[in-house]
Amino acid sequence: MVLAIGFEGSANKLGVGIVRDGQIIANCRRTYITPPGQGFLPRETAEHHQQKVHEVLKEALDQSGITPDQIDVICYTKGPGMGAPLMVCAIVARTLSLMWKKPLLGINHCIGHIEMGRLITNAYNPTVLYVSGGNTQIIAYDRRRYRIFGETIDIAVGNCLDRFARVLKLSNEPSPGYNIEQAAKRGKKYLPLPYCVKGMDVSFSGILSLMETKIDELLKTYTPDDLCYSLQETVFAMLVEITERAMAHCGSDEVLIVGGVGCNVRLQEMMGVMCKERDARVFATDERFCIDNGVMIAWAGALAYSSGTRMDFSESYITQRYRTDDVEVTWRD
Amino acid sequence: MDESEPQLLKQGAEARVYICKYLGRDTVIKERFQKKYRHPDLDVEIVKERIRNEARSILRCKFANIRTPALYLVDFERRKIYMEYLATNITVKDFIAKHGTANEHFEKIAKTIGETLRKLHDNNIVHGDLTTSNMLLIPKLQAGAEQIDPAWLAKGHVELVMIDFGLSYTDASIEDKGVDLYVLERALLSTHSNYEDLFAIILKAYVVSNPKGNANETIKRFEEVRARGRKRTMVG
Ligand SMILES: Nc1ncnc2c1ncn2[C@@H]1O[C@H](COP(=O)(O)OP(=O)(O)O)[C@@H](O)[C@H]1O
Numbered sequence: 001m002v003l004a005i006g007f008e009g010s011a012n013k014l015g016v017g018i019v020r021d022g023q024i025i026a027n028c029r030r031t032y033i034t035p036p037g038q039g040f041l042p043r044e045t046a047e048h049h050q051q052k053v054h055e056v057l058k059e060a061l062d063q064s065g066i067t068p069d070q071i072d073v074i075c076y077t078k079g080p081g082m083g084a085p086l087m088v089c090a091i092v093a094r095t096l097s098l099m100w101k102k103p104l105l106g107i108n109h110c111i112g113h114i115e116m117g118r119l120i121t122n123a124y125n126p127t128v129l130y131v132s133g134g135n136t137q138i139i140a141y142d143r144r145r146y147r148i149f150g151e152t153i154d155i156a157v158g159n160c161l162d163r164f165a166r167v168l169k170l171s172n173e174p175s176p177g178y179n180i181e182q183a184a185k186r187g188k189k190y191l192p193l194p195y196c197v198k199g200m201d202v203s204f205s206g207i208l209s210l211m212e213t214k215i216d217e218l219l220k221t222y223t224p225d226d227l228c229y230s231l232q233e234t235v236f237a238m239l240v241e242i243t244e245r246a247m248a249h250c251g252s253d254e255v256l257i258v259g260g261v262g263c264n265v266r267l268q269e270m271m272g273v274m275c276k277e278r279d280a281r282v283f284a285t286d287e288r289f290c291i292d293n294g295v296m297i298a299w300a301g302a303l304a305y306s307s308g309t310r311m312d313f314s315e316s317y318i319t320q321r322y323r324t325d326d327v328e329v330t331w332r333d
Numbered sequence: 334m335d336e337s338e339p340q341l342l343k344q345g346a347e348a349r350v351y352i353c354k355y356l357g358r359d360t361v362i363k364e365r366f367q368k369k370y371r372h373p374d375l376d377v378e379i380v381k382e383r384i385r386n387e388a389r390s391i392l393r394c395k396f397a398n399i400r401t402p403a404l405y406l407v408d409f410e411r412r413k414i415y416m417e418y419l420a421t422n423i424t425v426k427d428f429i430a431k432h433g434t435a436n437e438h439f440e441k442i443a444k445t446i447g448e449t450l451r452k453l454h455d456n457n458i459v460h461g462d463l464t465t466s467n468m469l470l471i472p473k474l475q476a477g478a479e480q481i482d483p484a485w486l487a488k489g490h491v492e493l494v495m496i497d498f499g500l501s502y503t504d505a506s507i508e509d510k511g512v513d514l515y516v517l518e519r520a521l522l523s524t525h526s527n528y529e530d531l532f533a534i535i536l537k538a539y540v541v542s543n544p545k546g547n548a549n550e551t552i553k554r555f556e557e558v559r560a561r562g563r564k565r566t567m568v569g
């Protein structure tokens with residue numbers, strides 16, 4: 001039985017989560033929200049995390065009802081992500097490790113998303129679509145690695161959505177993606193946009209630059225709602241298509257959607273229709289688990305820890321680039 | 334009747350593939366059925382373009398002497414392409430999975446892949462979906478032989494056939510060719526990660542197979558595309 005605490009702060013969410021033997025006993029989070037039209041920058045985001053980390057930690061300990069001496073391992077996000085915010089959580093985790101005399105484990109953020117999704121949905125060996133502000137990848141497990149079959153060749157889908165929300169000056173509260181999703185529900189008129197699939201890879205930069213440069217002209221014929229609708233329909237169709245390509249290539253009949261964009265209900269719905277057409281099943285989670293959180297880091301850490309992975313204190317650094325397939329998966333056959 | 338009742342062979346990455354007799358020949362019908370998950374306007378546009386790409390590239394390949402299934406008929410209305418059925422085949426993916434690199438013909442096949450890609454690119458055709466699922470090995474009739482040797486695969490009597498040209502285009506730019514190689518490298522790394530030198534053999538054959546032409550620019554662009562991928566930030 002492993003009791004793990006996890007700290008996540010690779011982007012604008014700060015999360016602390018605690019798991020005991022696959023049971024989530026605390027999942028606490030704060031989000032750094034910027035004004036409409038603005039993205040989050042490393043320094044300000046790190047400051048936010050610094051200011052909030054004590055209260056979130058306390059909340060998580062209270063929620064779980066555990067005391068620090070019961071903890072087996074302290075986990076933090078090693079990367080990928082923004083340097084300064086990552087550093088905040090790494091330092092907190094290091095300090096606690098010394099204070100509480102507990103082992104420390106640095107975790108790959110993407111692996112956290114995948115294992116969280118598998119835990120919540122019980123998907124067995126799915127093709128994984130990992131979609132967030134910084135990542136767009138199609139992943140499948142094979143011989144001790146989560147292998148990347150497809151990915152974006154330029155910007156991540158979440159980045160495309162967030163930047164479009166900024167063009168329209170949509171609110172960042174609770175998140176730009178959520179507000180695009182709501183606006184898209186009201187959209188009616190479909191604007192054809194560049195559709196760019198290359199094998200199992202995709203590209204979104206063409207869509208974004210078209211939207212950014214032509215926005216004034218487009219708003220003469222389309223409402224902001226129409227544009228959100230057209231954007232979603234196009235980029236999600238691309239994502240579903242490359243997922244299907246990977247499934248055909250790997251002979252898989254399960255899909256798991258993870259990452260912040262994964263809580264978009266329209267994306268889940270489109271994936272479901274595709275799966276139905278090929279007798280496959282789709283698994284997804286809601287914003288509690290999809291969006292960056294501490295539990296995913298705690299759970300991935302618990303799995304690694306139980307299978308014997310250890311990390312020396314001297315290795316407790318962070319890394320802004322850390323690929324999903326760099327991690328040896330010691331907890332699966 | 335021109336056409337016998339079609340039998341479903343496979344549901345591929347985007348189409349259903351059926352076999353039937355058409356005008357007395359063994360025929361594959363590739364149907365790009367309507368994908369209900371996407372907007373109907375987008376669906377119609379995509380399918381029209383894919384069928385057009387596939388038919389056009391198959392014809393281009395024929396002129397360039399690159400082996401593909403022969404094209405029989407294009408039916409835009411019913412979203413179908415009719416083509417030659419290669420009844421005896423194994424995908425390169427299955428071949429590698431079953432026989433691995435230990436197979437004495439492995440290197441020859443990898444080289445053939447490189448040479449074929451180079452030929453495609455020299456003719457400004459970009460495949461667009463280079464995976465080992467879209468490359469078939471079929472038996473090759475040996476000189477003087479009357480029929481196919483049943484042990485064709487073990488003896489290495491194989492011919493490489495490129496299929497699935499839906500994402501292809503003709504009049505490809507250097508960037509397109511670079512991306513084509515990048516897509517292949519990534520597909521090989523994920524699918525055949527235990528055969529690390531596979532892509533290197535393919536790339537070498539790609540470079541040397543046409544001493545007259547110049548592949549340097551494409552290789553340079555491929556390396557740039559790859560570097561862009563590595564530099565990409567991964568925040569969130
Ligand atoms: N001409 C053919 N002869 C024999 N088998 C074929 C032929 N064309 C396709 N297939 C089989 O059907 C599968 C899917 O066909 P493909 O053209 O790749 O469609 P998709 O775009 O759906 O992947 C191939 O992997 C291959 O096994």
Ligand SMILES: [Mg+2]
Pocket residue numbers: 345346466467497
């Ligand atoms: Mg195919």
